[in-house]
Amino acid sequence: MSMNESSRGRWSDELLEPFRSMGEPLADAAIQSVFASNEVEAVNRILQSLQSNVQVVPAEMPDAVETFLNQTDDWPEWADPEKVRLGQRLFARYGMQMTLAYFTWSLPCCYSWEKAAKVLTWTGGIDKHVHRRIIETAQFVLDVMAEGGLEPKGFGVRTAQKIRLLHGTIRYHVGRDPKWRASEWGTPANQEDHVATLLTLALVPSVLTRLGLDFTRDEEEAYFHCWRVVGHFLGIHPTLLPRDLDDAHQLWAAIQARQVRPSQDGVVLTRALVDYLKMRMPGELMDGVTVTVMRELCSEAVSDAVGLEKTDWTRFLVGPMRWMFSLADEAQDQSGFAAKVSASLSRKLLEGLHSSETGGGRVTFRIPQSLQESWKLEPAAVAEAK
Incomplete structure (x- = not known):
């Protein structure tokens, strides 16, 4: 789509x-x-539970947080339960390929926004923080898109509420840093950046057509509607939530035109992402495929903004890859060759993520039972990390 x-x-x-x-x-x-009442440790416990998400409602939380959780867990009146279920069923069917797209399209797009990227690099420790954020994002997606994830007290609702609190914490801290230039960069973790990030998740089906998958208009609209409901739980301003799929694509075009700019922050973040994916996908061949898939899915503007490398040999892969992906053009299920290839890559990534260790401590990565069954994951791949 032109800008x-x-x-x-x-x-x-x-x-x-x-x-x-x-x-x-x-x-x-x-x-x-919370900060006024000096209850910071309680909030830290809540945010740390983003990784494990074992407790649906953390115990001994401050009154202000309990009130917040009770205020923000209701469905919007415009939500269509049948569309939400259809969107989640689509994820159960194509979730492996969608997961691959999140890592090779959604995250690089986020890193291509010059102003938003500054927030992600502000506190330093890039590798540690980026890797943890990658895991949190993956867990968030799995939680909201699993069967029942958006039902009352569902894992997805609680994870969205925790992320909402995390964003509030970022605004509290970074916004008070005298070096943060709000007049130039905006409020940290602001509403435009939030809805932009949501769209990198909600518009994945249209991106996956480049991998040879095919979706009906009803399926794409249901998937978007599902993420529109998630946007409500994330606290995105009602005015900013697109009305429908066409409105969403138009908002995406506007934000890309406004925010995609080359930046050192974006380059550093993307390099950390690529290194992480290479680490999680074994074999030297996968190293080249990771970047090649990113270049195939991302726009030229995004690829250039985040400094995606152009290696001599990976460009020879693009032609064969397009041919391979085109074999699955008419396949609307996982029987297509390209679908199987992307599912295989995603499976390796999920298996690696599930037993990730970040910053010296093991991070629990929980794949909901309904998705384990849909994706036929091997029990060993999803066994709880000890």
Whole structure:
């Protein structure tokens, strides 16, 4: 989709710019109350449980956080339960390939936004923090897209609420750093960056058509609707939540035109991501495939902004890969050759993630039972990390 004005629909700079200085009132109020009451350790326990997510509601939480969790776990009145279930069923069917797209399209796109990338590198310790964020993102996606994940008290709802609190904590700390130039970069973890990140997850089906998969319009719309509900739980401003799939693509075009710029932060983040994926996908051949798939899925502007390498030999892979992916053009299930290849890559990645160790401590990565069954994961691959 071109980045001209017509592709942006109603999403003008005048409409979007105010959202760069906007946080999220409920989460911000809860976090401010916690810090004012010196209950920081309790919040740290809540945020640390993002990885394990064993306790649905952490015990001994501050009153302000308990109030927040109770205020923000209701479905919006516009939500369509049948569309949500269809979107989740689509993930159960194609989740392996979608997971691959999250790591090779969604995250590089996030890193290509110059201003948003600054927040992700602000606290230093790039490798440690990026790897942890990769795991948290994967866990979040699995939690909200698993069967029942968005039902009352579902894992997905709780994970979204925790991420909302995490963003409030980032705004509290980074926003108070005198070196943070809010007038130039906006509020840390602001509303525009939030909805942009949501779209990198909600628009994955249209990206996967480049890997030879095929989706009906109803399937794409249901998948988007599912993520629109997730956006509600994440506290995205109602004005910013696209009305439908076409509106979402127009908002995506507008944000890409506004935010994609080359930056050293984006380069560093993407290098850490590529290194992580190489580490999780065994074999030297996979090293080249990882970057090649990124180049195939991401726009030229995104690839250049994050400094994706162009190696001599990987360019020879692109032609054969496109031919291979095209073999599955008419396959709407996992019987296509390209679908099987991407599922295999994703399986290796999930198996590696499940037993990841970050910063010296093991991170528990929980694949919901319904998805284990749908994806026919080997028991050894999803055994609990000891």
